[in-house]
Amino acid sequence: xxxxxxxxxxxxLIDRYSNCIYSIAVKFRLDPSECEDVAQNxxxxxxxxxxxxxxxxxxxxxxxxxxxxxxxxxxxRREEELAPESEIEERLDPGPTLEEAMVLIxxxxxxxxxxxxxxxxxxxxxxxxxxxxRTFAETAAHLNCATDGISPRRVRCFLKLKKLLLRRGITGA
Numbered sequence: 001x002x003x004x005x006x007x008x009x010x011x012x013l014i015d016r017y018s019n020c021i022y023s024i025a026v027k028f029r030l031d032p033s034e035c036e037d038v039a040q041n042x043x044x045x046x047x048x049x050x051x052x053x054x055x056x057x058x059x060x061x062x063x064x065x066x067x068x069x070x071x072x073x074x075x076x077r078r079e080e081e082l083a084p085e086s087e088i089e090e091r092l093d094p095g096p097t098l099e100e101a102m103v104l105i106x107x108x109x110x111x112x113x114x115x116x117x118x119x120x121x122x123x124x125x126x127x128x129x130x131x132x133x134r135t136f137a138e139t140a141a142h143l144n145c146a147t148d149g150i151s152p153r154r155v156r157c158f159l160k161l162k163k164l165l166l167r168r169g170i171t172g173a
Contacts, residue, residue, distance in 0.1 A: 010047075013046070014043060014046075017063060018039065020063070020064070020067070021038060021039050021042050022035055022039065024064065024067045024068060024071060025038045025039070025067070025071055025074075028068075028071040028072075028074075028075065030074055030075075034074050034078070037074060038070045038071055038074055041070045041073075042063075042066055042067055042070055045066045046063075046066070110168075110170065111165075114164050114165055114168065114170075115127060115131075115161065117164065118157065118160055118161060118164065121143055121153065121157075122153075122156075122157035122160055122161070124142070124143065125143065125150070125153055125154060125157050126154075126157055126158075126161065129154065136150040
């Protein structure tokens with residue numbers, strides 16, 4: 001009935017779930033005016049998105065997700081209001097230009113190719129730690145060595161990589 005625009009159905013829906021909206025907002029440590037903002041914005045989100053919900057049994061989890069997202073948006077706005085202008089400008093930095101991005105991609109590809117030519121175990125060690133972000137323990141288990149042995153191996157592998165890159169005429173970063 002809410003989807004068809006029944007005003008009484010909307011009021012019933014909001015009344016039924018207002019405690020849920022406010023309790024989640026309070027858990028995010030929002031002040032009363034921010035809780036009101038969340039409630040209003042959740043109401044708008046309900047009006048805009050309720051018709052997209054195909055399974056009514058999923059309404060409550062969907063509603064909680066909408067509420068949490070709105071609380072996070074309020075916290076972000078609060079943070080931006082409190083942040084110095086220099087921090088905001090840093091966050092708004094558009095990033096590298098297309099040309100700069102292409103250069104970075106080429107450097108990254110060259111590095112990956114150089115790492116691959118090192119051969120095992122160095123190529124595998126560097127791949128796991130720096131490209132796959134594995135822990136020393138995971139890497140050690142995969143290489144069948146002690147966790148304490150990873151750091152010295154890593155140093156030796158980096159020295160090999162450095163020599164290889166220098167031979168190819170690649171210096172700096």
